[in-house]
Amino acid sequence: MDQATGVAEQQDFGAIYGVDRWGDEHFCVLPNGDLALKNPLVPDAPPTSLPEILGDLDQRGVHVPMLLRVTGYLEHEIRKINTCFQEAIERSGYRNEYRGVFPIKVNQQAQVVDRIVEYGREFNYGLEAGSKPELVIALAHPLAKDALVVCNGVKDAEFIRLATLSRKLGFNTVIVLESPLETDTVIEVCKELDVEPILGVRVKLTQKISGNWSESSGDRSTFGMNTDQLVAVIDKLRENNLLHCLKLQHSHLGSQVPDVNDVRRAVNEACRYFTEMTSEGVPLTHLDLGGGLGVDYTGEKRASENSINYTVAEYAANIVEMVGYAMDEAGVDHPVLVTESGRAIVATSSMLIFNVLEATLYDSATAPAAEPDDHHMMTDLVAVSDYLKPERLQECWNDATFYRDELRALFRRGYIGLRQMARAERVYMHLMNRIRAHAASLEDEYELSQQLEKFADIYHCNFSLFQSLPDVWAIDQVHPIMPLQMLDQAPDRRAVLADITCDSDGKVDRFILADGESPSIPVHTLPEKTPYYMGVFFVGAYQETLGDLHNLFGDTNVATIQLRADGGFDLLHEQEGDTIAEVLSYVEYDPSHCVAAFRKLVDNSISAGSLRSADRKTLLRAYRDSIEGYTYYE
Template identity: 35%
Template sequence: AYGVENWSAGYFDINSRGNLLVRPAGGDHRYADLKEIVDYLLARHRVQVPLLLRFPQILTSQLRALTSAYQNAIQEYGYTKQHFPLFPMKVNPRREVVEEFLRDAGRCHVGLECGSKAELYAAIAQEQPSNSLLLCNGFKDETFLRTAMLGVQAGKRVVVVVEKLNEMRMLIKLSQEMGLAPEVGLRAKLYSRGSGKWASSGGDSAKFGLTTSEILECLRMLRDAKLEHKLKLLHFHIGSQITDIKRVKNAMKEAARVYSKLRQIDCAIEFVDIGGGLGVDYDGSQTRFDSSVNYTVQEFANDVVYAFKWICEEENVPQPHLVTESGRFMTAYHAIFVTCIRDEIETFADDQPEVNIDADDPLVITELKDLCDSLTSKNYVEYYHDALQLKDELQIQFNLGLVSLEDRAKGDVLFWEICHRALREAEEDSFSDEEFEQLKSSLAQKYLCNFSLFRSAPDSWAIRQLFPIVPIHRLNERLTDYATLVDVTCDSDGKIDRFVDLKDVKHTLELHDWD
C-alpha cells in the first residue's frame, strides 16, 4: 500500500514487527527502528510529537552517491577535468546540514552556493578548503557585492555569477574602487527548458540569465576594464526536479556549444555550472510524472559528462570542470517528520439512526429508501446515479420550502448510506473510475493529526508537492480504513489529500483504525 521499496532509495525498510526502519548508509546491515527512537524520546526525554528526525549519515551517503556517479562517468568517457558539487544553502540553511557537507570538502571539492546576503554571511563564516567554490547567485546590490569582496579578502574562492548587465557594471566599479575582484561567472539564458513543475525556470522567458548579446556585452565590459582574466565560470539552470532525461540531454548539448563558442573567442572559462535539476523519485514510479524522474543519478551524470566531452572535442576546445547544485538530491531523504493522530472526524454515514418511512413522507424520501433497500452488485452504479439526482431534487424542494428539516435529515442519511453501499460493491467488483474515486475521497475518514501543515509541510499546500507518508509501526497489520489527513489549525486548507502511488496520485491513504 505504501510502496516503501519503490521510493526509499534503500534508506527505509520494514521489519518483521511491522516497524519502519531507516538505513542511514543506504541498504547495508545497519539500521535504526523509528518506532523505538520515537518511544525512547517520548519516554526518556519527555519530548512531544510532532518531531523532526534528521539522519546526517544520509546526507553523506547522498553526497557520495552524487560524486561517485560523476567520477564513474569521468572514468568511463575519459574526461580530463573534475566534478565540483555545490550545496545550495537555500535548500536547507541549517548549520548542521551545511557543516555535514563541508566535512567532505577535502575529499570531493564540495562548496557552497548562496543567493542572499544572509546566506553569503553564513557561507563566509564556514571553513572551506581553498580549492572549493563559494558561488554567489541571485539578485545582487552593492552591499551584496561588497560582502562578496570581503569573502575574497578572507581567502575564499568567491565566484560572483552575473545575471544582469547592471550587476557587471557595479562589480567592475567596486573592483576598481577596492583594488580587488572576485572571480566572475556569467549566467546564460538557454533556449532549452526542463520538465515538471519548474520548467519555467529555463527558456527565453526565464527570470534569471543573460541573452547571447548580453553575454557578449559583459565580455566587452570586462576587457575594457582589463578584468577578462577573472571570467572563470559559465552558469545555467533549466529548472529544479527535471522529470525527463531527454530535456537534460538537449540542455547539455546547447550549454556545451555556448561554452565552446566562448572559449573560441578567448574566454578562459574553467568551470561550467549546470545548476540544479537532478530530481528525486518521490513516488517510486520512475516516470516523467511531476513527483518522479525517469532516470538514475548515474544516467544523469553520464549525459552531462558525455555531452561536454563530445562537443569540446568536436569544437577543439579544453574541457571544463563540471559544477553541480543538486541540493534536492543531496538532502531530500535525510529528514523525517513524525506526528500522531489525535482524533477522527466522522463521515456522514457513521452511527446514523435507522430511517423509518412514514406515509406522509415526500416522494423523494421514499424513492431514496427504495434505492437503499434494493441496491445490489448488479445495479449499484445505476442506483448511485439515481441517488445523486434525488439528492439534488431534495435540495431544490427544501429551498422552496416543500420539505421539512426532518425530511432533509432523512434524505441525507439515506443518500450517504447508498453511497457507502455502492462504494463497497465497487471495491468488491474491482471497479474503479474517476466518479467512484471521487466518491471514495468524499467518504474517507479524516484523521486529525497533531501538526500545522503551513509550518511543517508548506510545500504540500503551496506547490502541491507529494511526499511519501507512511505509519512508523503496525505495517504488518491489515489496513482497514481510507483516510485523508487534516491538521489542528483552524484553516480549511490545512489538509493532505494527495498521496504517492505508482500509477497516479491517490486522494486517500490506506490506514489502520486509529484506535
C-alpha cells in the first residue's frame, strides 16, 4: 500500500482506474505505461499507444484539448447490436427481423452520422429524427433500401409534408403520431398530398424504469399517448380512411436502463398494446422499443445509475424472447423489431483528451519550525507534530484544524502578518499529509481517510466542463477518467480536476475507481518536461451538442482516426475547434467590428499622446492573434 495515496502497489497501475472493467474491449496498458487503444475489429492487431497518437497529431498541428473519435469503435457497436439481434432471432426461431435506427439527437455530427449510415448499410440500419433539422439530415443520406427513417417529436405541417413526400424517393419514412392534435395535421397534409404515408403511433407505457432517466418513462413522461388518446386516434384514422397506414407502434423504454428486468417488464406491456391494437384491426407490422440500452460507464456490471446488469446480447435476447412469446400467445404475427439505441452505439467511440496545465498542491513536504515571535497558536500548531501517532489521528486533526482556523481569524483582524500565516498554512498541510498517510494504512481509519480526501490537490486542466462534459455538470453523469501515461508507476498524489472556466462548478470531483466511488482521482506528480494528459472516456453520446459556451470556450479540436491492423492509425478527418472570432459571432459580435473598434482605440491613444506610434503594430497584432486563435490554453 502506498502511504500517501492509499493505493495498493501493483504492476499495472491502470487497474486502479478500473480500465480492465469498463474498458476491456477498447483499452489496455502497455509495458511502458502508456494507455493504448485496442482494435476490436481486428483482435490480433497490436494496440496503439494513445500518447503516441497525440504526439503524432500534435506534429500534424492537431492539438489538445481534443475530442478523439475512433471509427472502428463505432463500427464495432453497430455490428454488435445487429449481430446480437440476428443471433437471438435465429436462436429462438423468431419469425421476423431486426431493423435498428440511430437517433440522430444522440450525436448529430456529420462525421458520426455519415459513418453510422455507411457501417449500418449491410444491416438495413436506419435513422431516427426527432426534429425538422434532424429529418433534413436523415434525408441527405443514402440509406439502404429497407432501412427506416422514424420521425418522432413534435411535428408541424412542414415536417409532416417533407416526411410524407420523401416516400416518393424510396425512403421508408415513418411518421410517429405523438398526440391527437398531431393526428389532425397528418390527416390534413395527407389529403393535400397524393402520397400514402407510413404511420406510427407513440404509446406511453405505464411501466417505470429505474436510473437517472426514470422520469422519461411511465405515464407522467412527456411524450406519447395514453390509452384513451390512443383509442381516439385509432378511431380518427379509421374515419379518415388512413388506418391501413398505421404500421408501427412506438414505445420508448427510456434511456440508460440499468436493470434488464425493467426492459422485460416494459416490453411485455408494449406487446399488450400491440396485440390489442391488432385485434382492433390495426395492421401493425413493426414494434419500435425506442432507446434504453445502457452503457456500463463504471464497469461494475450492476443495476445502478451509471452501470447496467446486462450485455447487448442479453438485451437483444430478452426483447426477442418476450415479443415472440407475447405474439404467439395472442396469435399475432411476429413484428419487425426496431430499437432506437443511441448512447450504446456512439458513447464509446469518442474520448475527450486534455493536458494538465498546473497543480495546486494541498501538501507540504516540510513543516517550518516555530519562531520566537510567533503567536502562541502558531507554537501550538507546530507542536501537534510531537504527538502525531496512529492512535491519536482524529485528535491531531481536530487540534491542527482549530489552531489553523484561529490563526486565520487573527490574520483577518490584523494580529499576525502575511509570512507567519503562510508558514501556518504550510505546517497545517504537512500535518494533514502525515495524518492522511497514517489513516490510509489503518483499516479502522477508513472514515477519516475518506474525509481527508478533501485535501486532494487541484489539477488545473485545459478543458471546459460546460462545453465538453455538460452531463457531468447537469446530472452528475460519471464518465471513466484516467491519465494516459506513466501507468507503469504508482500514482503518488490525489487530485480533483478543475477546468479553465472561471466557474467554481467547473470541476470533476466524482470518480469511479476500481475500489468504488471517490471524490478524488490518483494522479502522478506532474512531469517537468513532458505533457501530462488525462482522458475522459465514453463521451460520444449527447455531450457534443448539449455543451455550451460558458466563458466563451468553444468546440474543441476534433480528430477522427481509424486504427490500422498493423497498430498504426490514419487521420481520417480533422475539425478545427472554434476560434475566438467564431465564438464572438455566436454571441452577436461581428469580429471585424471588434478589430475596427480596437484599432480606433489605439489610434485615439496615439492622437492623445498616451501611446507611441511604434507600439501600434504590436498592439494590433496581439489583438488579431487572439481573435483568430483557439479559445483554449495554447
